[in-house]
Amino acid sequence: MLRGLAGAWAVLGPLLWGCGLALLQGGMLYPRESRSRERKELDGLWRFRADFSQNRRQGFEQQWYRTPLRESGPSLDMPVPSSFNDVGQDGRLRSFVGWVWYEREATLPQRWTEDLGTRVVLRIGSAHYYAIVWVNGVHVAEHEGGHLPFEADISKLVQSGPLSSCRITIAINNTLSPHTLPPGTILYKTDTSKYPKGYFVQNTNFDFFNYAGLHRTVLLYTTPTTYIDDITVTTDVDQDTGLVNYQIVVQGSEHFQLEVCLLDEEGRVVAKGTGGRGQLRVPSAHLWWPYLMHEHPAYLYSLEVKLTAQTAAGFVSDFYTLPVGIRTVAVTESQFRINGKPFYFHGVNKHEDADIRGKGFDWPLLVKDFNLLHWLGANAFRTSHYPYAEEVMQLCDRYGIVVIDESPGVGIVLAQSFSNVSLQHHLEVMEEMVRRDKNHPAVVMWSVANEPASFLKPAGYYFKTLIAHTKALDPSRPVTFVTNSNYEADLAVPYVDVICVNSYYSWYHDYGHMEVIQLQLATQFESWYKTYQKPIIQSEYGAETITGFHEDPPLMFSEEYQKGLLEQYHVVLDQKRKEYVVGELIWNFADFMTDQSPQRAIGNRKGIFTRQRQPKSAAFLLRERYWKLANETKYHGSAVKSQCVGNSPFTF
Ligand code: GCB
Numbered sequence: 001m002l003r004g005l006a007g008a009w010a011v012l013g014p015l016l017w018g019c020g021l022a023l024l025q026g027g028m029l030y031p032r033e034s035r036s037r038e039r040k041e042l043d044g045l046w047r048f049r050a051d052f053s054q055n056r057r058q059g060f061e062q063q064w065y066r067t068p069l070r071e072s073g074p075s076l077d078m079p080v081p082s083s084f085n086d087v088g089q090d091g092r093l094r095s096f097v098g099w100v101w102y103e104r105e106a107t108l109p110q111r112w113t114e115d116l117g118t119r120v121v122l123r124i125g126s127a128h129y130y131a132i133v134w135v136n137g138v139h140v141a142e143h144e145g146g147h148l149p150f151e152a153d154i155s156k157l158v159q160s161g162p163l164s165s166c167r168i169t170i171a172i173n174n175t176l177s178p179h180t181l182p183p184g185t186i187l188y189k190t191d192t193s194k195y196p197k198g199y200f201v202q203n204t205n206f207d208f209f210n211y212a213g214l215h216r217t218v219l220l221y222t223t224p225t226t227y228i229d230d231i232t233v234t235t236d237v238d239q240d241t242g243l244v245n246y247q248i249v250v251q252g253s254e255h256f257q258l259e260v261c262l263l264d265e266e267g268r269v270v271a272k273g274t275g276g277r278g279q280l281r282v283p284s285a286h287l288w289w290p291y292l293m294h295e296h297p298a299y300l301y302s303l304e305v306k307l308t309a310q311t312a313a314g315f316v317s318d319f320y321t322l323p324v325g326i327r328t329v330a331v332t333e334s335q336f337r338i339n340g341k342p343f344y345f346h347g348v349n350k351h352e353d354a355d356i357r358g359k360g361f362d363w364p365l366l367v368k369d370f371n372l373l374h375w376l377g378a379n380a381f382r383t384s385h386y387p388y389a390e391e392v393m394q395l396c397d398r399y400g401i402v403v404i405d406e407s408p409g410v411g412i413v414l415a416q417s418f419s420n421v422s423l424q425h426h427l428e429v430m431e432e433m434v435r436r437d438k439n440h441p442a443v444v445m446w447s448v449a450n451e452p453a454s455f456l457k458p459a460g461y462y463f464k465t466l467i468a469h470t471k472a473l474d475p476s477r478p479v480t481f482v483t484n485s486n487y488e489a490d491l492a493v494p495y496v497d498v499i500c501v502n503s504y505y506s507w508y509h510d511y512g513h514m515e516v517i518q519l520q521l522a523t524q525f526e527s528w529y530k531t532y533q534k535p536i537i538q539s540e541y542g543a544e545t546i547t548g549f550h551e552d553p554p555l556m557f558s559e560e561y562q563k564g565l566l567e568q569y570h571v572v573l574d575q576k577r578k579e580y581v582v583g584e585l586i587w588n589f590a591d592f593m594t595d596q597s598p599q600r601a602i603g604n605r606k607g608i609f610t611r612q613r614q615p616k617s618a619a620f621l622l623r624e625r626y627w628k629l630a631n632e633t634k635y636h637g638s639a640v641k642s643q644c645v646g647n648s649p650f651t652f
Contacts, residue, residue, distance in 0.1 A: 024431045027231070028151070029229070030394075031123055034321060035319045036223065036316075036319045037318070038222045039219055039222075040109075040219060040220045040221070041218075042104060042106055042217075043080050044104075045104075046078050046079075046080050046214070047076070048076045048077070049074070049075040049076070049101045050092075050098070056098030057099070059072070065139075065171070067137075069169065078102065078213070080213075080214045081218075082358065083211035083359050085213070086356050087356060096174075097175055097200075098174075099173045100173075100212070100213070101169065101171050101172075104167075105165050105168075106165060106168060107164060107165045108120070108220070116313075117224055117316060118155065118222050118224065119153060120154050120221075121155075121222070121223070122140065123151045123218070124149060124151070124170070125149050125216025126147055126148070127172050127213075128174060128212045128215055129146040129172070129173060130143070131170055133170050135157050135167070137167070137169075146174075147408050148429070148433060149216070149436065155225075176204060179425060180425070181422075181426060182205075182385070182386075182408050184202055185202070185414070186202055187203055188200045206450075208594055209358070209593040209595060211359040213358070215359045215361060215389075216360075216361045223318055225311070225316075226316055227252055229249045230249040231246060231247070231249075231322050232246070232439065233324050241283050241285060243281060244280040244301075244326060246278060246279075252311075257274070257309075258306070259274055259305075259306045260274070260305050261303075261306075262282065262324065263301060263304060282326065286301075287325075288326055290338060290343065291374075291401065292633060293379075293400075293633055297400035298325070298397065298398055301324045304320075306319055307319075323439075325397060325441025327441050329445070329478065331478045331497045331535060332535070333535070334580035336478075336583070345537055345584065345585060346584055346629045346630075347373075347378040347626075348378050348382075348585055348586050348608075349384040349588050350589045351384065351588065354611065355611060355612065358593070365613075368613055370401070374399075377623060377626030377629070378401070379630070381403060381404070382447065383447075384410075385409075387437065394440075396440065396443075397440050401442060403443045404443075404539075404585075407429055409452065410450040411451075412449055412452035423465060423466065426449075430448060434446070434473045438474055443477065444477065445478045445497075446474070446479045447479075447480050448470055448480075448481045449466075450502075451482060452481065452492070455485045455490060455491060456491075467479050480498045480500050482502055484502045487527045487531055494532070497534065498536070498537060499534050500536075500539035502541070503521065504542070505517045505568075506543075507543050507565065511556060517568035517572075518572050521573075522575070522576070525572070525576045529579075534580075535582040536580055536582065537585065538573060538583065538585065540586075541584075541586065542566075543565045544562075545557060545561065545606065545616055545618065547591075547616050562617070563621050566621060567621070587606050588604065590610065591603055591605050591607035591610050592604050
């Protein structure tokens, strides 16, 4: 990684300095418990108040963070994690745009407040979209972006005197602008014959509901004051030896020692090292394989890092254990390779979305979704259209599900959204995303955006810079974005490693005419390939389908039409996957909520499962196809074991 970063600066230094961007400060390791670290989750009921004042700024004018929120006026109970939109009966809250306020008291263990050698950190997994955080009325953090974590070191505040609890206040604003990711616009309607004074709406160019709130866990965790701040691991394979390159960043002291130890799944030490940077060699390494490619897929080693530091108070130790999968990823003119073998993505696009909780993290839903992915025989998904919760990525590592990790760069279509202000923010978001997800073996490719107006003139410079920056941050993974532009007009595809194309033949174009799909799809693939000679993924295709609607001969919105459309796509995919098409991802795994519009019958219904995760007919069709594809993926001469083709969940 060091080499990567050095390389990054060599290539991009002048460019980045030019637009005033510094690489992010500090790491963002997932907060794991260890012998030196504790964590305390703050999930549950928080106090909540939406600021319905005309300018939405009453909370700041009256400084609601200074005293308990209930003293400011009427407040509600609000579950965390959850979106706030769908839990109540108040229609105004469902579509609220502006500042909302969350608050809760946390009781701290005595040692945390008295031991000055303990560092106490407040971590917010996701606050959509802009967040300001106070602890006991003192401002501790601000963050832009709804899908990535941020932290504040609150040690000084909680260790400044006798204290057994602290009050955490978080103000969150879901307003989107042309420079946010995703972008949006506020439109004031000034015709007083039609709208009341001050009336406005928020418009977006993306097709999912702009749920807001505290969507993931909020927690406190501790480390010693000298601590392991970041770990970066990249892996390679030399014959049958696995190579694990590591780089560790320590904060708090310059006088420390680092020991690293790599353990196999049985807990046996297979390699050891010392110092902040090095390479571990693992003879006869077990590689990390996607779950349908190997009898023992998703093999994870554990990298145990031990820091020993000399401080004024004596020696302190910090321990952190990182799961490590040894694997390689490579792209050729016509293949996507994992561990040197061609990999075909047969999977889904998802959303973080469900009834009531909106985008709130939910373990039962997550496990259900993974069981459905297995039932389907899906080996991959794209995190359309934003980074998902860290726990999702961890399960992909453990189950061997391959991920295309996508940024919230969805709906970049306005000219202003290609400005330097937007670009700079997008570069920072990629830094946050790579920093968070760089160590997941399941992540095999970064997607910087979905369906931008990549035919607009500024798109060339914008995506050249963005993709180069992402590659410089992580030279070990290919980079893409997802296009729906015409192959002749697209100015950004020259910079990608894999071409990801969305198309909706016989849905948005020539609707009702499934007979044109084969010709149009073949033309699509051939045009892109002839122009670029890069592997192609059909990154979206699908049809709106209301479960229980049946029409034969098939009509749009019926289950039969969805199946029929998919079958037409599959004919061409089966031809082209023998050449250069390396994947197919259905739109969408499940129905999901969108803004209201005449095109949407309570959300987008292109799911092969309903929003409640029940299968439509197309799910059975895809299931048959995906398991067939899995069985074609011969590895080490043997087909995927037939017992996999049941309802069995992932096992270890
Ligand atoms: C797309 C978008 C996706 C939409 C989908 C649709 O191209 O990438 O966000 O939901 O089409 O159903 O219109």
